[in-house]
Amino acid sequence: MRLILLGPPGAGKGTQAQRLVQKYGIVQLSTGDMLRAAVAAGTPIGLKAKDIMASGGLVSDDIVIGIIADRIEQDDARKGFILDGFPRTVPQAEALDRLLKEKGLKLDSVIELKVNEAVLLQRVENRISEMQARGEAVRADDNAEALAKRLDAYRAQTEPLVHYYGDKRALATVDGMASIDEVTAQISRILEVPGPKAKPTSRAKAKAAPKKVGIVAKAGKRVRASETSKRAKAKKAVKTKAKKAKVAKKSAVKASSLARRAKKTAKKGRKAPSKAGKRVVGRKAAASKRAAQKVAKKVTKRRAKGRNQLTKRR
Numbered sequence: 001m002r003l004i005l006l007g008p009p010g011a012g013k014g015t016q017a018q019r020l021v022q023k024y025g026i027v028q029l030s031t032g033d034m035l036r037a038a039v040a041a042g043t044p045i046g047l048k049a050k051d052i053m054a055s056g057g058l059v060s061d062d063i064v065i066g067i068i069a070d071r072i073e074q075d076d077a078r079k080g081f082i083l084d085g086f087p088r089t090v091p092q093a094e095a096l097d098r099l100l101k102e103k104g105l106k107l108d109s110v111i112e113l114k115v116n117e118a119v120l121l122q123r124v125e126n127r128i129s130e131m132q133a134r135g136e137a138v139r140a141d142d143n144a145e146a147l148a149k150r151l152d153a154y155r156a157q158t159e160p161l162v163h164y165y166g167d168k169r170a171l172a173t174v175d176g177m178a179s180i181d182e183v184t185a186q187i188s189r190i191l192e193v194p195g196p197k198a199k200p201t202s203r204a205k206a207k208a209a210p211k212k213v214g215i216v217a218k219a220g221k222r223v224r225a226s227e228t229s230k231r232a233k234a235k236k237a238v239k240t241k242a243k244k245a246k247v248a249k250k251s252a253v254k255a256s257s258l259a260r261r262a263k264k265t266a267k268k269g270r271k272a273p274s275k276a277g278k279r280v281v282g283r284k285a286a287a288s289k290r291a292a293q294k295v296a297k298k299v300t301k302r303r304a305k306g307r308n309q310l311t312k313r314r
């Protein structure tokens with residue numbers, strides 16, 4: 001199973017991703033966690049990302065695309081993965097499409113956790129106090145100023161992905177304001193029901209022909225399947241019509257040949273050889289025979305009369 005979790009900071013992507021990891025035995029690939037690990041390890045990528053992350057801005061597309069390309073190659077990602085925090089921009093989504101296509105992989109679903117922005121700051125504040133209570137280091141970007149910037153970045157650069165995947169009919173939206181368990185239940189229902197993950201958006205409907213995109217797994221298949229079934233129905237209708245016409249033609253030919261044979265038989269005064277037309281033809285033949293005998297009688301009578309008159313005249 002391959003999924004993307006979409007949603008603003010504090011929407012609950014990480015919490016739900018961990019539950020999905022347990023349930024499906026797939027890995028969670030969080031670019032945020034990977035970048036934080038790179039920062040902590042002081043790698044060249046970490047050094048580049050450190051300040052951008054702390055301020056709440058986005059690290060360059062090249063860096064995160066490189067990280068994900070390497071990560072999905074690894075053995076533990078073979079069974080499937082949940083992308084959390086990636087893609088975050090349209091170029092990242094396009095790069096992911098290319099990566100998956102190259103590897104012959106498809107996404108099963110993109111799940112958007114929709115939340116009311118007003119609760120986000122509260123949720124992040126709760127996270128900070130929980131981390132502090134556990135004695136964990138608080139994230140450098142978990143403060144009001146950086147959060148405002150992270151939200152701006154989400155609205156401007158990540159939210160367009162809702163349309164990007166909505167147009168491909170791969171998106172499903174869940175109510176991220178519900179309880180953690182309820183959100184998990186909603187996600188499970190989406191993942192367990194095959195078929196399109198979302199109703200087509202008006203933008204998607206506006207496009208006359210559905211785009212053929214490798215990334216839309218079940219949704220795309222369904223679109224193609226319905227087209228195929230329409231085509232198959234039309235083909236079947238034409239075939240049935242042709243078959244009916246053939247049968248009608250055949251029976252017309254049979255009827256006319258039967259009629260010809262009946263006529264012939266009647267002339268000869270013989271019984272029709274065919275089983276099907278036997279009774280009708282037999283009756284017709286007998287009637288014609290009787291008529292012929294009547295005519296013959298009349299002719300004989302007339303001839304006899306004629307002969308008598310001739311003899312009389314003589």
Ligand code: ADP
Nearest residue numbers: 009031032053056057058059064085086088150
């Ligand atoms: P959040 O909890 O705000 O969703 P994450 O833990 O996913 O944040 O990421 C933290 C920070 O790491 C981001 O604010 C950003 O600087 C950087 N980052 C993570 N993923 C990406 C990405 N896909 N593209 C660019 N920057 C990213």
